Amino acid sequence: MSSFLAFTVFGLVSGAAYAIAASGLVLTYSTTRVFNIAHGALGMLLSFVFWDFSVRQGMPTPLALALVLLVVAPAIGWFLQRFVARGLGDAPVSVSLVVTVAILVATLGLAQQVWPPEARSVQPFFAGTSYEIFGFFITAHQVLTIVLSLVVAIGLYALLNRTRIGTAMRASVDNPELLKLFGGQPERVAALSWAIGTSLAALAGVLLVSTIGLDYYALLLLVINAFAAAILGRLKNLPLTFVGAMSLGLITSYASGYLPTEGLLNSVRNVVPALFLFAVIVAMPQAQLRIGQVKGIVSAPLPSPFKALGWSGALLLGVMLLASGMSEANLLLVGTAATYAIVMLSMVLLTGYGGHVSLAQITFVGVGALAYVKVDQPNLLGVLMAGLVAAGVGALVALPVIRLTGLYLALATLAFAVIMDKMIFQADFAFGFNGSLNAERLSILTFQVETTGAYVWVMALFFVVMGLGLLVVRAGPLGRMLVALRDSPAACGTLGLDQRWFRVGLFAVSAGMAGVAGALYAGLRGTVGAAEFQFFGSFTLLLLAVVFGVTSVTGAALGGIGLMMLPVLQADYPGIAGLFFVVIAVGAILLARDPNGLANQLFRLGNMLDRRYGTRVRERIPVLPVPGGSLGGMRELARAEHDANAQADHTLDTVGLGGAPGPDGTDGRKETAGVQ
Incomplete structure (x- = not known):
């Protein structure tokens, strides 16, 4: 009975930390429609910052925690929204995924650069203080983690549903132009969401770091647990997200305590969050088709067969x-x-x-x-x-x-x-x-x-x-x-x-x-x-x-x-x-x-050199016989290809689809649905 109670308490504590991280993820997505894959990585980075303030710099723990949660984390969140993630909510999902993966990789590289690998540890809050419940001792740090998760869940729910700023946050996603007409500022609202979300990622990392240690990848994998809980809440339902995080914490703890220590089932301990995430995704409802104006993306030109074979x-x-x-x-x-x-x-x-x-x-x-x-x-x-x-x-x-x-x-x-x-x-x-x-x-x-x-x-x-x-x-x-x-x-x-x-x-x-x-x-x-x-x-x-x-x-x-x-x-x-x-x-x-x-920059450079020197080079290519007895050879083939490409570029320029740079400085040659 005591072991079951121990696993239950540990699961609730882990689930509470997951709930805090997942709540920040849900807040960011529900107000900006950007799914931040780097959410766990930001928690990892800020955990190192907390260690640096509290251990290396010798600051009092409350002061170090306040600086991380109220100054450093919000500043990072504001910076990311203002200069990195701005406008990603309206971009294709592939673009937002690439950008947030880039934030993850940059965060990992920055942490490794500033804090090279070495043994580090962070003491839990109120170390040495514990309480006995039914013959089992629970630490003050564990109690604090559970209490904070409840406070975060209730506070975010009240923020989004009972305050004017929460209404503005939701409106900034549904109709930012209408929000502007009523005097709202969607960019500031989005920056506030990122600031709060990043602070919650930092809080989850700091609460977990005394248990799992200051390890780059262990803290980074926190994001898998947060993903699973957030997806269960369909990225917008905070109460369901909280339930999902607690359930995941309990399942992970029981799996660690009761699964066999040998064989394939032993390795299941390490992948419970990933299995949970995959199962939740499979249970998701049918995705709606993306509708709206057909928009092409600037795309690299296809080489001719002659060029492709030549370069090959x-x-x-x-x-x-x-x-x-x-x-x-x-x-x-x-x-x-x-x-x-x-x-x-x-x-x-x-x-x-x-x-x-x-x-x-x-x-x-x-x-x-x-x-x-x-x-x-x-x-x-x-x-x-x-x-x-x-x-x-x-x-x-x-x-x-x-x-x-x-x-x-x-x-x-x-x-x-x-x-x-x-x-x-x-x-x-x-x-x-x-x-x-x-x-x-x-x-x-x-x-x-x-x-x-x-x-x-x-x-x-x-x-x-x-x-x-x-x-x-x-x-x-x-x-x-x-x-x-x-x-x-x-x-x-x-x-x-x-x-x-x-x-x-x-x-x-x-x-x-x-x-x-x-x-x-x-x-x-x-x-x-x-x-x-x-x-x-x-x-x-x-x-x-x-x-x-x-x-x-x-x-x-x-x-x-x-x-x-x-x-x-x-x-x-x-x-x-x-x-x-x-x-x-x-x-x-x-x-x-x-x-x-x-x-694409190389293609542009090649086209520029071809326009400047291509004619002279082609004139110096010797004429060689080709199959069939007619004369022509490489010079004629190259010249014919150049003329055909020039005519194609002229045609595309005439209809406004190619060649000349567009207003945004891009190539201008675009693809639309079924049109090249």
Whole structure:
């Protein structure tokens, strides 16, 4: 009986902290329509600030707590709303997800930079004070946590439903223009919501830090628990959110106390919040179609077949030349870059073309690597089977939430990634007792690819073939359908398009591409382990894809190189390792509304150079005979392509769709539903 009471009290205390964090998340979303994935990360950062004030600076605990909750946290929330999240409520869900993921990564990098890893501890409030209830002792800190959760829940409910400022908060979401007519200021109201939400995240982190310790990732994972409770309350119902948080705390505590300590059920302890989140998402009602004006997004131009084949050949030739003179260690880095580039190709299809965000792409890479090793077919068949297994897993993730889109779909992939990372990949039947497995390099038509240089070239060939396949899809009717679904789901629904199964297929193909990358990576490294496929890697993958361009094959190639260089730079410059995360996050925030990223700047530079020097270069290309006996050759082909592109640009400029920069400084070449 005493153990049950102990687990109950611990569950209530944990649930109370989850309720505080989830309440702040609900407040932010219900008043600004921005789902802040970085909510838990902000709580982590401010917990470190509290430790710095109270322990390192020696401030009295009440003063340190007051400074964190009433000064630092509100200032951070105001800054984020004013300069980072402003206007995100009206942006596509994919944009708001990218921006908040960027805030999460920046927060983690900043915490690691300011407070390098070392042993730290925070004493609970009123340490040494406890009360006896039915023979069980409950500490004053635990009582305070439960009381504060009730105060927060009641206070927020009263704020939103019984005060003028709460009415203004809700009105700022429903009709900000009408609020302005009545003298309201929607931006100030949104800033207040972010300030209060960030303070609540800080309070939850400070209350939990004495229990779970000052650990970057343990505190960051608090967000999973807050997500689950907030989703149960449908992101607007505070009482139901409170009930969900308390229920989750009790379930987690009982699972920790009563589940077996061996076997698969033992790992369930670590994924109860993720399982709870996934179950709640599956139970969500049908998502409504997004309606309104059909709006295109500025998109990178498609290259002509001549250019695509030319650049593909140049890439393969360049990799061949590099492979002939590189050391083994550098070749492994190039192969890793090719792996990431293929994974980013899967994101070009899913996010760039389809408009969906997955937070589990690295997990699908791990599924492909594991399948390749377990199938034990080091050949093209093994790679194909690994891709099919990953595609099947991707479809299984999308099937339970087939009715949902946007935010809920992304959160379902996050929950799946956490489950796979903490439960499946860590199990003995997956990567073994030692956490790693050996893999053989593939053979192609009885030809064994033995040298690392040859294997890296084969990986580049896979990237080229898959990239060309994506370009063919994008230029065809299937690609136009993807763009139409991305830009106007309601219009596609009225035309009878079955979007749900189309979305499942899209997720499956994207996951299959990531699985192929995982199989190739396993053959490259020779040994793969669970630590290489942790779910957090999907965050940096998403951000770098956006920075370099998630709508183009060129952006995927550049993003693969950038992601490969990240740990190299952090190892070479350990003193500023955390700042690299901050730089990537800032780049993603700046480019989130332009998914073409840095690749599009290269396209513009190439077009400028072509206009200035292209004619002279083409004139110097020798005339070569072509099949059929007629003269023409490369110069004529290049000139014909240049003339055709110029005529197309002139036509687009005439109708106002291309070429010249638009009023916002962008390219101006846009896509609308079914129109390129």
